[in-house]
Amino acid sequence: MPRSGLALTIGFAAEAVREGSPLIHCVAPRAATSFVAEVLHGAGARSVVTGTSPDALAAALSADAVMLDLGTIVSEWSDAVNPTAAQLRASGTPWVLDATPLGRESLRPDRVRGLLGHRPSVVRASGAEIDNVRIEAIDGALALGEAEIRVLAGGTEVAVLPGSEMLAQIPGVRAAVSALMAACATATGPLEAALAGAAWLALAAERAEGDSKGPASFRIALVDSLWTVRGDEIAEYLDV
Structure with a gap:
């Protein structure tokens, strides 16, 4: 897709989330629950975080998009996880797999491979390999990195700036970015969704930093900024 077309699609995806209020089901760490919900609602989406x-995974099947945090899944593994991912794929529901370890906890290679086999729309990871498992996004997008994110899909690679350094003081940012990617995937393809989600939060964070005095006020300002950022501004921020 030409870069101009990519920019238009990214802008459209963000506006579609705000106007359509898709329901995003997130399996996220307990410490991230409230922030993930705030970010999704700040962007105009609706959230269920479990x-x-x-029962929680069964509810995910009725959502418009799903985000599964592998760190949480590993620490609270349920035999329903793989069947749920398989049903999401079969129904065409977009879903994001955040394949980032929970602290220093090791991720079991068989579980990583199993979930990747269900072809998530977007795979997030800190690197291209986790516990000797190569991370691949078949038919989807791969978003690598923690602060600055590189999004790869179909031979295209675009880097997203990290936004404000204050993001490091807010628990749940990683899961929130993945949730935004899932929200954007309800309106566009994997590459555009990954870029829109990552850049949406990064741009909002840069703006929020100037209106805050510390982590608490920054968090509030960030949610407000998500509400006001326009789709065309996200595309311009990405310089695509």
């Missing part, structure tokens, strides 16, 4: 109980 653990991995069979």
Whole structure:
């Protein structure tokens, strides 16, 4: 896709989230629950944030998009996880796999491979390999890195600036970015969704930093900034 077309699609995706209010089901760490919900609602989406109980995962099947945090899934593993991912793929529901370890906890290679086999729309990871498992996004996008994110798909690679350094003081930022990617995936393809989600939060964070005095006020200002950022501004921020 020409860069001009990519920019238009990214801008459209963000505006579609704000106007359509998609329901995003997130399996996220407990410490990240409130921030993930605030970020999604700040962007205009709706949220359900749960653990991995069979009932919670069953509810994910009725969402418009799903984000599964592998660190949480590993620490609270349920036999319903893989069947849920398989049903998401079968139904065409976009879903994001955040394949980032929880602290220093090791990720079991068999579980990583199993979930990657269900072809998530976007795979997030700190690097291209985790516990000797090569991270690949078949038919989707791969978003690598923690602060500055590189998004790769179909031979295209675009870097997203890290935004404000204050983001490091807010728990749950990684999961929140993945959740935004899932929200954007309801309106566009994997590459555009990954770029829109990452850049949306980064740009909002840069603006929020000037209106805050510390982590608490920054968090509030960030949610407000997400509400006001326009789709065309996200595309311009990415310089695509």
